[in-house]
Amino acid sequence: MTKKRGYHHGNLRQALVDAALSLIEEKGPTGFSLSEAAKTAGVTPAAVYRHFEGREDLIAEIARQGYEVFADLLDYAYETGQPSALASFEAVGRAYLAFARKYPGHYVAMFESGISVQRTPDLYQVATRALGVMEQAAVNLSEHIPAENRPPPQMVSAHIWAMSHGVVELFARGSPGTKSPFPPEDLLETGIGIYLRGLGLIPQDK
Structure with missing residues (x-):
C-alpha cells in the first residue's frame, strides 16, 4: 500500500x-x-476546497509567501549595503538573483503565473513592500539632485526591477542557448552602475 x-x-x-x-x-x-x-x-x-477556491487561489498564496521572503531579503540587502549608494543597489541585485535561485517555485508563482498582485489585499500589501525597498533607495539616491531634474523614484525602481528580472530570466536560470561569458551578478552590477551614473544618481568613474 x-x-x-x-x-x-x-x-x-x-x-x-x-x-x-x-x-x-x-x-x-x-x-x-x-x-x-x-x-x-x-x-x-x-x-x-476547504482552504482554496481553486488553483489560482493556491498559487496566489504561494506568491504571497514568496513576496514575504523576497521583501525581507531586499530590505536586509539594502540595509547591509550602506553607506555606499551603489553598493546598496548592487546588494539588492544580488539578493534578487539569490532569491530566484533559492526559491524557484515562489519566483515562478510571483512573476510567471499571471496572478495579479492585486488578487488579494495581503498579496498586494507585501508585493508593494518589496517594490518599496527600491523606491526608497531611489529617493535616497536622488536627494542631492534639484527637484526639477530629479527622476521619479517609481521609474528608477521599475527600471532596476526590470533589469534584475531580465538577467534572471536570460542568464541565471540555466535557459538553453543563453549562456553568458560573465557571471549574472557581474552583468547586473555593471548594468546598475551604468544606469545610475547615466541618471546622475552616483558620480561618474574617474
Whole structure:
C-alpha cells in the first residue's frame, strides 16, 4: 500500500502550498491540477476546497509567501549595503538573483503565473513592500539632485526591477542557448552602475 505524505493537524493549508510548490518547480504554474496537489499532499481533492477556491487561489498564496521572503531579503540587502549608494543597489541585485535561485517555485508563482498582485489585499500589501525597498533607495539616491531634474523614484525602481528580472530570466536560470561569458551578478552590477551614473544618481568613474 502506498503511504500518503502525512501532515500535522491544522497544517493542511501549508501542506497544500508545499505540494503545489514542488509541482510548479516541476511542471510550471499551469502544468498541474488541484487533484495533483492534493495527491502530493496526501489528502483527497475535496480537502483542497476547504482552504482554496481553486488553483489560482493556491498559487496566489504561494506568491504571497514568496513576496514575504523576497521583501525581507531586499530590505536586509539594502540595509547591509550602506553607506555606499551603489553598493546598496548592487546588494539588492544580488539578493534578487539569490532569491530566484533559492526559491524557484515562489519566483515562478510571483512573476510567471499571471496572478495579479492585486488578487488579494495581503498579496498586494507585501508585493508593494518589496517594490518599496527600491523606491526608497531611489529617493535616497536622488536627494542631492534639484527637484526639477530629479527622476521619479517609481521609474528608477521599475527600471532596476526590470533589469534584475531580465538577467534572471536570460542568464541565471540555466535557459538553453543563453549562456553568458560573465557571471549574472557581474552583468547586473555593471548594468546598475551604468544606469545610475547615466541618471546622475552616483558620480561618474574617474
